[in-house]
Amino acid sequence: MGKIMILNGSPRAPKSNSKRYAALFRRYCPVGSDYFEITARNHAELIGRMDEYSDLLLVFPLYADSLPVGLLDFLKSLELHAGKRRPVVSVLVNCGFREYRQNETAVAMLRLFCHRHGYPFGAVLMLGSGEAILETPFRFLAVRKIRQLARAVANGQHPVLHTTLPLTAGLFCLTANRYWVLYGRRYGVSAEQMRTPDIEA
Template identity: 30%
Template sequence: MKIAIIDGSPKSKDSASSFFIKKLEPMISSENEISHYNISKKPLVSEQYQELCRMDALIFAFPLYIDAIPSHLFRMLATLEEYIKKECQKTIYVYAIINNGFYEGKQNHIAIKILQNWCMRTGLQFGQAIGQGAGEMMHFVEKVPLGHGPLKNLGENLNHLADTINSHNTGATIVFSPNFPRFAWKFNAVHFFWNQSAKKNGLRKKDILRRL
């Protein structure tokens, strides 16, 4: 089976999406042929869109942007739709890993629905999607073994997704949060992420809270 993994993060490196891709890829059967596409580094050209039309499966990994799909990925999907309708001669399955900055993974449900509707419009088969909450937290726990501690839910659900992909089948949508207390996630996000980022940019804590 020919599989395309598409990194749809606006970040060219060190994104949560790339983190999920690195965790998922070893779970995909070595019998499959995998190609990688990173649309933030360089827009796809005609030959690459034609390549995607010949795939058996497309795996998208991207972050939630205003409860939807990032605009650059949306443009890519619109262009790919045109190529598929003209050139695709087989059923392509679509899978997705979506992450968001909120703690609750259920925030991803609208983006998942958008991707499902795009598949219906384009004539593709929607396979399965998983939605992880607290995506920005992943790089802080990347040394934790997958399937343990705060990554327990992620490990289980990536395994579900990998099984669905390897069997070239469909599965239920799964949305979930990390195995980490919400109050602890909020405390760490404020004190070790937002406040530190503000400080690096010459701002104080009260600047963040100030209303315009």
Template identity: 55%
Template sequence: MEKTIILNGSPRAPKSNSKRYAEIFSACHGADVEYYNITRTNHDELRRKIGTCSDVVLVFPLYADALPVGLLNFLKALELEPPAGKPVVSVMINCGFLEYRQNDLAVRMMKFFCKRNGYAFGSVVEIGSGEAILDTPFRFLAKRAIRDFSRSIRNRKYAAFHTTMPLTKRLFILASTLYWSSYGKKYGVTREEMRTMRIEGEKTV
């Protein structure tokens, strides 16, 4: 059965950039798309769902050059207990930094998972400046890359796509520093506080 399921692996799935990317994908892809967030408690339900579809699209952010832990736990659950049928796995990944290639390692991890567990790997779209691009005039670049990604899955001509904002690193750092400083200010957090390893008063390392 030709059916695509999108699974959001962002830890902040309901409010995530990944959700926004998934919405763009759904709008391009047409009717037969179902969307679910990956949570701690729905692994069995998602296993049943992906066992009946032709394609699964994993949409998630880059975390510490790798996969978010919630997604890793879901993949571990699939490894222990595989679904009834194995769909083609495609990946839509976004990262905060400007360079889309920051995502390469995480994509390799997904390819390794697929190879080891008998899933065909489909298409991939790597998005750089993923926290920002949709709220800038460059959002059309992200939409275009996702449209091409969706088309490749529909036509079963799996391929790799990428995009980012066409800015110099210097300009990107300047713009993002201004953005995060004023964001911190809104919540009473100074630039100095943002530079520490403390989260809400607790030291993290």
């Protein structure tokens, strides 16, 4: 195996959870990797460099049960301007909700993309509670799976891995609610304001 190109598809890549997950992947991966963040302007540059790599790891958050639009746009560019080499595409997707299975549609979309365009599909890690898990005593669950993913990618294996916070739905809602209310308070935003569409502005 050669080298791994890691692409962060989060719209808030420099401050993202995906960036932290990618860093953990690199820490445990026994082969070399380079990390990049997808922006609206660097598609050509990233695609131009893809021939240097045997493997591609897409790290991104689930957005509305799908891929973030920036990642979709990048895939459109890749569709039009792919290089000669077809790296093995692996996936590390995280979602905010507890149920890691919510990521399955996004993974299926990428499988289809790879199938249609001749990219071998590699390993998958689906993380639930992706916004929170690294800040809890259950961080080790995420770290353990990322280490497994890193070794699988390095060894050319293709498992589908997953983990999440081991909380009941009720407890997850309670703690998540408290977390976001306190988070909003830090920025002077009330729980009521967070429940309105204005929060998007």
